Amino acid sequence: MAEISIRNLRKEFGAFTAVQGSTFTIADGEFFMLLGPSGCGKTTTLRMIAGLELPTSGEIWIDGEEVGRKPASQRDIAFVFQMFALYPHMNVRRNISYPLVSQGMPRARVREKVDEVARILGLEHLLDRPVGGLSGGDRQRVALGRAIVRNPKCFLMDEPLGALDAEFRERMAEELRALHDRMGATTVYVTHDQLEAMQMGDKIVVMNHGVVEQFGTPQDIYDKPATLFVAEFIGSPPMNFLRFHGHVERGATSVALHRQRFGIPASREPFEGDLVYGVRPEHVRLTDGGEYRGGIVATEYLGTTQIVTLETANGELKARIPADRIARVGESVGLDFNGHTVTLFDAQSGRAIRSELNEGVLSHG
Amino acid sequence: MSAHSITEPSNGQKWLAGVLVAAYAIITILPLLWIIATGFKSSPDAIAYPPKVLFQPTLEGYVNLFTTQTRQSAEFLAENPPTTWYEEIVHDKGMVIAGPSRFGERFMNSVIIGFGATFLSVVLGTLAAYAFSRYRVPLKDDLLFFILSTRMMPPIAVAIPIFLMFRNIGLSDTHAGMILLYTAVNLSLAVWLLKGFIDEIPREYEEAALIDGYTRFQAFVKVVLPQATTGIAATAIFCLIFSWNEYAFAVLLTSGTAQTAPPFIPTIIGVGGQDWPAVAAGATIFLVPVMVFTILLRKHLLRGITFGAVRK
Numbered sequence: 001m002a003e004i005s006i007r008n009l010r011k012e013f014g015a016f017t018a019v020q021g022s023t024f025t026i027a028d029g030e031f032f033m034l035l036g037p038s039g040c041g042k043t044t045t046l047r048m049i050a051g052l053e054l055p056t057s058g059e060i061w062i063d064g065e066e067v068g069r070k071p072a073s074q075r076d077i078a079f080v081f082q083m084f085a086l087y088p089h090m091n092v093r094r095n096i097s098y099p100l101v102s103q104g105m106p107r108a109r110v111r112e113k114v115d116e117v118a119r120i121l122g123l124e125h126l127l128d129r130p131v132g133g134l135s136g137g138d139r140q141r142v143a144l145g146r147a148i149v150r151n152p153k154c155f156l157m158d159e160p161l162g163a164l165d166a167e168f169r170e171r172m173a174e175e176l177r178a179l180h181d182r183m184g185a186t187t188v189y190v191t192h193d194q195l196e197a198m199q200m201g202d203k204i205v206v207m208n209h210g211v212v213e214q215f216g217t218p219q220d221i222y223d224k225p226a227t228l229f230v231a232e233f234i235g236s237p238p239m240n241f242l243r244f245h246g247h248v249e250r251g252a253t254s255v256a257l258h259r260q261r262f263g264i265p266a267s268r269e270p271f272e273g274d275l276v277y278g279v280r281p282e283h284v285r286l287t288d289g290g291e292y293r294g295g296i297v298a299t300e301y302l303g304t305t306q307i308v309t310l311e312t313a314n315g316e317l318k319a320r321i322p323a324d325r326i327a328r329v330g331e332s333v334g335l336d337f338n339g340h341t342v343t344l345f346d347a348q349s350g351r352a353i354r355s356e357l358n359e360g361v362l363s364h365g
Numbered sequence: 366m367s368a369h370s371i372t373e374p375s376n377g378q379k380w381l382a383g384v385l386v387a388a389y390a391i392i393t394i395l396p397l398l399w400i401i402a403t404g405f406k407s408s409p410d411a412i413a414y415p416p417k418v419l420f421q422p423t424l425e426g427y428v429n430l431f432t433t434q435t436r437q438s439a440e441f442l443a444e445n446p447p448t449t450w451y452e453e454i455v456h457d458k459g460m461v462i463a464g465p466s467r468f469g470e471r472f473m474n475s476v477i478i479g480f481g482a483t484f485l486s487v488v489l490g491t492l493a494a495y496a497f498s499r500y501r502v503p504l505k506d507d508l509l510f511f512i513l514s515t516r517m518m519p520p521i522a523v524a525i526p527i528f529l530m531f532r533n534i535g536l537s538d539t540h541a542g543m544i545l546l547y548t549a550v551n552l553s554l555a556v557w558l559l560k561g562f563i564d565e566i567p568r569e570y571e572e573a574a575l576i577d578g579y580t581r582f583q584a585f586v587k588v589v590l591p592q593a594t595t596g597i598a599a600t601a602i603f604c605l606i607f608s609w610n611e612y613a614f615a616v617l618l619t620s621g622t623a624q625t626a627p628p629f630i631p632t633i634i635g636v637g638g639q640d641w642p643a644v645a646a647g648a649t650i651f652l653v654p655v656m657v658f659t660i661l662l663r664k665h666l667l668r669g670i671t672f673g674a675v676r677k
């Protein structure tokens with residue numbers, strides 16, 4: 001078990017920079033999600049923590065020791081690969097025992113530990129099978145077995161559920177989280193699936209183009225996005241962006257959007273220019289009256305709620321409303337927003353304007 | 366889907382394919398059977414025309430291959446009756462065995478040089494291929510092209526410089542010299558073949574081993590090598606076939622202690638002309654090691670020869 005700390009970590013491949021100076025700290029025992037779209041540098045970051053890739057610059061601290069230049073074999077971490085990377089020429093038992101054999105542990109003790117791990121993961125009946133014929137879920141369990149068998153300081157997992165069928169993913173996600181709660185070891189988990197990150201993580205770091213966009217709890221990241229990218233990447237459907245030109249004073253609690261004033265959390269900084277009014281679909285209300293109107297262009301029924309797509313003077317907007325509200329395509333409705341949940345963004349840089357809601361969460365500014 | 370899809374050949378097609386394969390197999394194996402049969406013929410039978418398909422088998426050729434003989438007078442022969450089956454065979458022709466021939470030594474030279482060169486080519490080739498596959502080697506593409514270019518002309522084109530070089534540094538007619546030479550020729554093929562195979566092994570396996578606490582070399586030995594066996598077996602067979610059959614350099618550079626079987630076999634002269642059964646016997650025995658080696662590695666080969674195309 002250990003705290004992992006990344007400081008100004010940077011990785012260049014020739015002229016291309018895959019990771020541009022990341023800094024974050026993963027507390028001891030945390031289940032930590034590294035989230036971002038494909039190609040944003042998640043795997044590269046994880047591989048640097050593991051010691052499979054040398055950082056161009058920056059520091060990696062594991063358990064109070066700077067390990068940036070240490071070989072992987074001496075970092076005492078376990079890595080679960082995207083495609084599992086089980087040794088194809090060994091059976092399940094040998095795969096799981098392999099990390100113990102390298103430590104020169106006596107055979108009897110190895111057997112004991114492998115049996116114990118197999119029991120935890122429900123692999124007892126597969127121990128003598130070659131790994132070739134196993135199902136995706138079982139391969140995943142063997143890969144996990146190989147990781148947990150030697151009680152490493154931390155677990156690094158690169159999209160461990162990516163290779164599984166949808167039905168299996170749900171179940172393995174639960175098993176993984178349960179396993180983590182039981183073992184309590186620091187876990188860094190890479191995924192491009194925001195739902196997975198929100199469900200499983202204690203903390204999330206959102207990356208884009210090699211840059212850390214935000215670092216925080218799932219709630220903070222959802223409710224208080226630090227950038228337009230985060231607001232758009234998290235949530236399904238994502239946050240609505242109403243673009244307008246205007247200004248906010250320090251302490252202002254509303255902004256003028258198309259001749260109508262809408263509430264915002266009290267602003268903590270003045271700003272003038274192109275702005276984005278960011279509101280989650282569940283904080284959009286349909287009203288019968290009201291100046292600010294939208295035309296319904298589509299509806300999507302989801303059982304208890306429905307998603308209504310509207311055309312407004314400031315662009316397209318989606319609202320999540322109760323399923324029993326009758327909404328017809330072509331209908332014109334008034335709109336209102338839960339102002340205290342709104343985030344304003346600087347349209348140019350994409351950063352969130354500081355407010356009563358998000359101050360203390362934003363790492364920049 | 367129709368009953369005759371593209372992927373599932375019909376019975377007629379299977380049958381036709383079977384006949385074609387069988388016909389091809391017979392055509393290729395016929396010269397081999399001829400050589401083997403000739404080894405068991407008597408001298409007159411071996412050169413009879415039309416060739417004899419049915420004949421009285423004899424081990425005369427094999428005895429002649431392994432022994433040297435001298436003609437003796439009838440009295441001497443009468444006084445020294447043969448004591449073994451092979452003495453009897455030569456006795457009937459009015460000869461006695463004077464001693465073993467050189468074939469055994471030459472054959473052993475072939476074994477030492479052929480397998481030695483194969484071993485060295487595969488070891489060096491695997492290490493080089495691994496490095497080319499996994500490390501950032503400066504000028505990698507140029508180096509690989511240079512290695513390949515050594516095979517763009519027939520090796521014998523450089524026979525004269527090699528002959529002079531070998532003579533100057535005392536490698537002429539030595540086992541070490543021939544092993545080095547054949548290794549040099551084989552190495553480019555070995556590096557290229559093996560690089561292809563190692564490129565196909567995902568790096569994650571080695572990385573998993575590194576994480577599991579092994580050094581790079583241990584990961585190479587315990588994880589990469591077992592998965593490269595197919596490629597190594599295929600490469601070893603190609604290397605062995607070349608060094609085993611090589612004739613031109615062997616004629617040029619060896620004459621005594623290190624002479625291999627290929628230049629030796631045609632020089633087997635019998636009494637009154639070429640002793641064809643003995644030559645055929647030599648050729649038959651000469652075939653055995655490559656065949657045994659290939660059969661032993663057969664299970665790795667099917668995938669190997671097709672260069673990974675049939676994987677999984």
Ligand SMILES: Nc1ncnc2c1ncn2[C@@H]1O[C@H](COP(=O)(O)OP(=O)(O)O)[C@@H](O)[C@H]1O
Pocket residue numbers: 013016018036037038039040041042043044045
């Ligand atoms: N060894 C490498 N050489 C060159 N570019 C690389 C290498 N590894 C990764 N990259 C590039 O770095 C970027 C980030 O890759 P990666 O960390 O794998 O992204 P992710 O895991 O977030 O999808 C990608 O654009 C990828 O092409």
Ligand SMILES: [Mg+2]
Pocket residue numbers: 039042043044158
């Ligand atoms: Mg990745």
